[in-house]
Amino acid sequence: MSRAAVGPYPRAADLLRIAAVLGALALAGCSRAQTEKRVTLRFWALGREGEVVQSLLPEFERANPGVRVQVQQIPFTAAHEKILTAFVGGSTPDLTQLGNTWIPELVALEALEPLGARLAGSSLAPRDFFPGIWATNEIDGEAYGVPWYVDTRLLFYRTDLWTQAGVVRPPHSWEEWREDMRRVKALPGAERYGILLPIDEWAQPVVLALQARADLLRDGGRYGDFHDPRFRRAFEFYVSLFSERLAPPLGNAQVANPYQQFADGYFASWITGPWNLSEFRNRIPPEWQGDWATAPLPGVAEGDYPGVSLAGGSSFVIFRTSRHKDAAFRLIEFLAGVRQQVEFYRLIGDLPARLAAWDDPALTGEPHLRAFREQLQHVEPTPRLPEWERIAWAIAEAAERVILGQQTVDASLDQLQAEVDRMLAKRRFLLDRQKPGAGS
Amino acid sequence: MSTGTALPPRRSRAEARAGLAFIAPALGLIVLFFVVPVVAGFLLAATDFDIYGIGDFSTARFVGPGNFAALLHDPVFWKALANTFYFVVVGGPLSVAVSLAAAMLVNARLVRLKGFFRTVYFAPVVTTMVAVAVVWRYLYHPRFGLLNQILALLGLPDVNWLGDPRWAMPAIILMAVWKNFGYNMIIFVAGLQSIPTSIYEAARVDGAGPWQQFRRITVPALRPMLMFVGIITMIGYFQIFTEPYVLTGGTGGPLNATLSLVMYMYKQGFRWWNIGFAATVAIVLFVIILVGTLIQMRVQRERE
């Protein structure tokens, strides 16, 4: 074969030239974007909030020309993982919504920008927010987040089923609660449960433990404290609800459509949070809308009513690596404004963290919110250390093992204790290294 | 591969240069993005590098075999190991058997529309595992799922497929077999087609029944294929991740019944960022696959 004309294939040299030109254009394009005054804020929002917040943003963009907000929505189940992955991978957004139980973790990693100075020069002040909630945003006296909405868990229940079962008022104590569930279960008809407690959630067993005044951890968070009789009492109460078949032993993955099943009466009550206020409105068929209500949680005994619940919620945090911190803070100020807080509530039912927002007629006139207002006076935070997320999951798994009959309570608590002590090993090492015997 | 004429030395140097240049891109990529990370993996496994370490290296300590010891003490690791073995030991041979049966059915002389059936049986193989798992997650729903509806039609009781620790793994195996049997079926069909029908004729004339024909003719003829299929199925199944991840929403439940070794590694590594620990798990996986492959090869060879 002779060295004939090159033919239809591009020559290697031509390809290189084309690649070089393209590369130069791409680089030029990149640098041009950076020198323009347009700022694009990357904002991660979790769960349904992520879908809903987008409608609030056009007003912000109008008031701040040159700033564009790009919202990315991340499901709650993957959020913790995705945020950490982004941190490790160096691809964090400018600001994100963050569950307040995760703030200690990100602060320990030095991922978050301290907001003290910016807050001092802004219209926001700590006293504008629920004090218990604000406290979850402060680590060692420095504020790292601004609360967006508050969240707590309480009872949603079917009023008609309860009336049918002879339950006249929401239960005030654990015993009364158990009795009420038994009555509902005894109602004639299809298979029915008193309550839905998804066994892959940690909120319920942890809330019960807090109600029983268990500490969960001891020694400044160096060791687990699961053999404590108070914890044990709560734990045993929780698993007994399943052994009595008052709650179905199902995880979230197996309850495909809880709203439909709640309307069907498959379970008569549910411990869940405020985001479901709007979900209930949207998803439960209209004929059932008048048949549900909310109530604060029962306490351990009659005198403890209402029982404590989680001081949950989400905050806005800014990452240290952001290049648009000022613009990000302006967005935070906007979304924490009283009007936006009320509007956000109207869109999704999330409870404003801003106290002033609660005086708005939209909230005062909503009967379902009364229980939340009451519950929010009785909330407690969970232990604020970086390992909390893992510990919470371990507690849920410990309960799951007993519920599904794999272990006895004793064996399960032993395993839980061993697991959590292992998880905290690094923390013990770091704490002892800083200052021998230092607590936190 | 001998050449007729010897090339002048200048040519062979040019050839050698070209050879090295041609493999350079591949080799460069493999070394940088595979070999280096693998070596780093072995090194990391000897430390307790975790998320604290990303920000501050000094928090990582050298622990030598410490991670391995912690691994052996973790009941969740043993569960993941047991689950993975369950999957491989039950799912592997089941998958191969179903593939072989399907191949023989499709290849039978009396069958029309061979191509149609082959296509249908192969269709699940090319689909995305995530989409398949999404659909099967609903098929397995205890109340509305198609499978329990079929069971009800047959008069059988409901099964809480993904919620009952005893049924969760079988549920995954069933789905995995459904998805993959077409792949090995094709390999077997090719092998079956290479067996001349005259041998079967002769055997039938000699009075051999279908089972004897299978054992004496089909199986020996398919031996190399069986070994190949056996090994790649085993290796693939040891690495299972997507199936339990999507079916259980990333938890590996219920009660870690579907937690595979790779999922355990993923949780430790990419969820909790216990990087040194996760690297150890990966190495354990590697050793298991290696040993499994060697054993399979030895067993198959001894049969010959």
Next chain:
Amino acid sequence: MRKLVPALALHLVLAIGAVATLLPFAWMVSASLMHRGEASKWPPSFLPSRATFENYRELFERLDIGRCFLNSTFVAVVSTALALLIVSLAGYAFAKLRFPGRSKIFKALLTAMVIPAQVAMLPLFLLLRTMGLVNTYWAVIIPGMAPVFGIFMVRQYALSIPDELLDAARVDGAGEFLIYRRIVFPLLRPILVTFGVFSFMGAWNDFMWPLIVLTDDRKYTLPVALANLIGEHAQDIELMTAGAVLTVLPVLLLFLCLQRTYVEGITLGGIKE
């Protein structure tokens, strides 16, 4: 007559097998056309009462799945194109070009095939992080660009290229790259098409690695987007099955068109052990 009963039995078994294999797909399509909430009604029904495309519309309009489609296509095409080039060069070189260390390097590559990708995953992630490539398309493309299995496939096939052809070209004075481009590459077409189809489908269906390295949902490939969707919308069965249909359909169509090539490729890999 003797053949009728066995033939009927065979076809019956095959038909049952076909129904069992296709049933999940059938339900998937059916549920995707149902109204919201219809799939979890009691008692459940297999067919929608009135077919609707609202789920598909929502996926494209509100949830921007068209973009994920483009992402998957981009990643799969670029991945495959680059892999074809790299693998064909290397495979040919290992088969036909004499260079020092050839058999040693090839044997080393083969042993590397035994190491599962998971051993490299975490360090690779950290490496990409230092290179600033996390959350880029390159992070997804790079690990798949030089698959050893592909090099092996091409080498096996390239062994059958007649040496005389190559030597004749050398005698004529052609450079090695020219020989590769004008003689070898066209000859490798069959195996490259097969490998290309494999590579494309593999890249399209890849889940775990894109899940790890992509944090920006505008870059999600279809499998990751689908998993993300079920995280938020697990109770929206109709929406999820519509998403599954969209993920499955292109590959299924591609397969139906390229059946022969794909199937040949598998048997090639299976027989030439």
